Amino acid sequence: MNQLPLTVKRSIELLGLCLLGALLLVGKAVIMPLIMAFFISIILLPVYRFLKKSRLPDSIAILLAILLMMVSGLVIMGFFSIQIRALLADFPQIKKTLLMHLRELSEFLVQKTHYSIQQQLDFFHEQNAKLLNATGDLLRQVAGSLSSVFVLLGLMPIYVFLLLFYKNLLIRFVFLWFSTKHHDRVEEALRETELIIKSYLIGLLIQIAFIIILLGGTLQLLGIPHALLIGIILAFLNLIPYVGIVMGTLIGLFIILASSQEWLPIIELLVVVAVVHFLDQNILRPRVLGSKVKINALTSIIGVVIGGHMAGILGMFLSLPIIAILKVIFDRTDMFAQWGVLFGDDNPVHSPMHKLGLRIRKK
Structure with a gap:
């Protein structure tokens, strides 16, 4: 493989990625x-x-x-x-509340547009x-x-x-794929993969508990109906990077609109979600996940979209840990090291167009 021209190597890499995507699909x-x-x-x-x-x-x-x-x-x-x-x-009260909101919306449309009630x-x-x-x-x-x-x-x-x-059999199978001079790298990659997965998933469990307790508890103290249910939904949807918090908030707004005739709970929900999300992303998440899974936002969003297209909600949940494992593997191979750089969050301050040292792969 080392004797092949660089263009051939890159073509083989891209072909392999396409075949892997087709296999997963x-x-x-x-x-x-x-x-x-x-x-x-x-x-x-x-x-x-x-x-x-x-x-x-x-x-x-x-x-x-x-x-x-x-x-x-x-x-x-x-x-x-x-x-x-x-x-x-x-449900009877929810039905009554929804009909009231629909009536108010209809009257608003009559006043602001040319559409009649009929x-x-x-x-x-x-x-x-x-x-x-x-x-x-x-x-x-x-x-x-x-x-x-x-x-x-x-x-x-x-x-x-x-x-x-059969874990020992599977580990032996992995080692047999590589020559003995690379076994130290393989062992390091396997140990770090196990550490990353455990730390990442345990961190997600901590996140879920944090959001349910803080968000659901705060909404409960404010007297918002079905506060714990909203907290649970937001906690689990928050596991989907970037997209989940928006989906969870929309579901929470719908539950409040269907259960309350007032607008104050909506404002309270938006404020509480914003505060809890800020604390989660800037204080909790960097401590329980940030040091283990260093993936940039662009790769995360693309991974979530591809995972959702391939396997729905399950693919969205699994996208980040799969990318993290791939990054561990790529960082320890000479052939795919550039992909590890692409997945990481080590964003250079200067442009490689001017800093020639950034064009060279670091060992």
């Missing part, structure tokens, strides 16, 4: 659950190792770690379902018919997605068990 139904199981197995490694110190057999230690994960997931889902039931219990009703009925057709298509897609989710939930514990059980 075609095989996402199999690959994405495996990637998710890989991340979960990394999180469960400390629990597995702790249980192994108690001289438990491999199978028992892995099963206990998976059982702990499933119990934790059920507790989170139970808490979320309680909040959803509280929202559904207020024209608005005709437009509403026309859009409603389109919405019903779109909803039918959406429900069919959701039904297909739910079946995929149930299959995923059934396969996930199996994948995690097998990945932990």
Whole structure:
């Protein structure tokens, strides 16, 4: 490979990236659950190792770690379902409030535009018919997605068990790909990958707890309806870089509009979200994530968009840790070192057009 011309090397790199993207797109139904199981197995490694110190057999230690994960997931889902039931219990009041807001909007349009109430009703009925057709298509897609989710939930514990059980075999397979003179680099990359994934995912759990407690608790003290549900939604959507906070805020605004006839809670929500997001991004996130995952904003946004296109919400969640792992690998290879620079946040102060030293790859 070192004897090939530089243009040929770059062409091979780009061709490999295209083939990798095509492989992920075609095989996402199999690959994405495996990637998710890989991340979960990394999180469960400390629990597995702790249980192994108690001289438990491999199978028992892995099963206990998976059982702990499933119990934790059920507790989170139970808490979320309680909040959803509280929202559904207020459905008559929500319907009444929404009709009031629609009436106010209709009167505003009559005053500010030339559309009469009858024209608005005709437009509403026309859009409603389109919405019903779109909803039918959406429900069919959701039904297909739910079946995929149930299959995923059934396969996930199996994948995690097998990945932990055969971890030594998989590590040996990785080492056999490289010559012995590169084994030190490979070992370093494997250890740092494990450290980055654990630190990143544990940091995300800290972020979730921080936002639920601070945001949901503050909204609860202000008397905003369904404050904890809004806090939970924002906490989990915030895991999607840059896009999630906007989506969560819009959902929170809709819940407040549907539950309250006043405008003050909307202002309170926007102010609290802004303050909590500022604290999260400038104080909490740099301490729990910033030192481990140094990825620039451009790469993060592109990764989120590509991940969403390939695998939906799951792809958005997994985009950053996947990019972080790729950066660890690229930084330790001579062939792909420039990609590690592209993914990183080490933005030069001066332009390489004037600083010739910036054109040279640093070892």
